[in-house]
Amino acid sequence: ELKVEQNPLFLSMQEGKNYTIYCNYSTTSDRLYWYRQDPGKSLESLFVLLSNGAVKQEGRLMASLDTKARLSTLHITAAVHDLSATYFCAGPPNFGNEKLTFGTGTRLTIIP
Amino acid sequence: GAVVSQHPSRVICKSGTSVKIECRSLDFQATTMFWYRQFPKQSLMLMATSNEGSKATYEQGVEKDKFLINHASLTLSTLTVTSAHPEDSSFYICSASSQNYNEQFFGPGTRLTVL
Numbered sequence: 001e002l003k004v005e006q007n008p009l010f011l012s013m014q015e016g017k018n019y020t021i022y023c024n025y026s027t028t029s030d031r032l033y034w035y036r037q038d039p040g041k042s043l044e045s046l047f048v049l050l051s052n053g054a055v056k057q058e059g060r061l062m063a064s065l066d067t068k069a070r071l072s073t074l075h076i077t078a079a080v081h082d083l084s085a086t087y088f089c090a091g092p093p094n095f096g097n098e099k100l101t102f103g104t105g106t107r108l109t110i111i112p
Numbered sequence: 113g114a115v116v117s118q119h120p121s122r123v124i125c126k127s128g129t130s131v132k133i134e135c136r137s138l139d140f141q142a143t144t145m146f147w148y149r150q151f152p153k154q155s156l157m158l159m160a161t162s163n164e165g166s167k168a169t170y171e172q173g174v175e176k177d178k179f180l181i182n183h184a185s186l187t188l189s190t191l192t193v194t195s196a197h198p199e200d201s202s203f204y205i206c207s208a209s210s211q212n213y214n215e216q217f218f219g220p221g222t223r224l225t226v227l
Contacts, residue, residue, distance in 0.1 A: 033215060042205050042221040043156075050214060088155060098144055098209055100216060102156045 002027050002093040006103040014111050016078050021106045023072040023089035030095050032065050032072045035088045037105075043088070046074075076108075084110045114140045116208050118219035125196055126227055132192045133222045135206030141186035142208035146216060147179075150203040162189050196226040 003026040013019050023032065031050050035043040047056045049065035049072060056063050060083065062075045072089055086107045090100040115138040125131050135145055144163050148156040160176075162168040162183035170176045180192040189208075193200055203223050207216035 031214065035218075040223075043218040045215065045218070048215050090156075098216075099146070099158060099161060101158070105155050 002029070002091060002101045004089060004091060004101050004103040006087075006089060006106050008106060009104060010107050010109075012109045012111060013076075013079055015080055018078065019076050021074040021076075021087055021089075021108075023074070023103055025070050025072075025089075025091050025101075025103075027094060028070070029067065029091045029093075031092060033090045033100065034063050034072070034074055035090065037086045037088065046087075079110045081110045081112060084108055114138075114208070114213065114217040116142075116206065116217045116219040118204075118206055118222050120222060121220060122223045122225075124225045124227065127197055128195055130192055130194045131196055131224060132190055133204055133206075133224075135189045135191070135208070135219050137187045137208040137217070140208075140210055140212070142189075143186065143210045144208070145183055145189040146207045146209075147181060147189075147191050148205045148207070150205060150221075152203075156205060159191075193224065196224070198226045200224065201226045 005024045007022045034046040037043050047063040052067040054065045060077045065072045086105045088105045089103045117136045119134045147159045150156045158171050159174045160168045160170045160181050162181045164183050164186050168181035183189040203221050205221045206219045209216045
């Protein structure tokens with residue numbers, strides 16, 4: 001059974017600062033996904049990482065995947081208030097499985 | 113990305129009644145749909161996986177007789193919460209995928225409140 005752990009669970013940071021959210025998963029996986037969720041809303045897809053070493057960037061967010069270390073990171077550069085949300089990583093329980101197991105989520109608050 | 117809709121977005125019902133939630137893929141044919149439940153301040157938990165024309169596969173601990181799933185077409189799946197109780201109050205989110213995509217596309221969610 002796949003376990004997905006995110007660190008930290010809560011993150012409060014000042015605008016303009018950089019920080020990284022970590023996503024560790026327990027079994028081998030070929031894909032990893034990052035989502036954003038605003039209060040009362042559903043998920044917004046941020047990144048789809050499909051191979052070892054994949055790195056994707058969108059605005060102030062950058063995600064990477066290391067399948068050997070079973071680790072994905074979501075890096076925030078020069079945070080702005082609009083990035084305040086809960087961020088989830090998710091991965092399939094095994095190769096080729098369409099199901100997703102979600103991490104615990106990281107609640108990010110950006111302080112002016 | 114592909115678009116998935118859910119209806120209704122919010123529903124309030126009395127304890128003991130049944131509620132049906134619809135999930136539609138609007139611009140693609142979804143071979144697989146997924147139903148998740150999310151309690152306040154918690155993560156998403158997969159309830160079941162449904163494939164068009166076949167019975168849904170439920171995750172461990174999810175009562176299949178209480179949460180009836182029907183995936184009658186490639187664009188529609190329904191979740192019926194039967195004999196709902198206050199502990200079923202939650203945010204229900206569906207997603208859809210197909211062989212053409214490497215990801216699931218999520219609906220906007222349905223907030224169920226059982227009084």
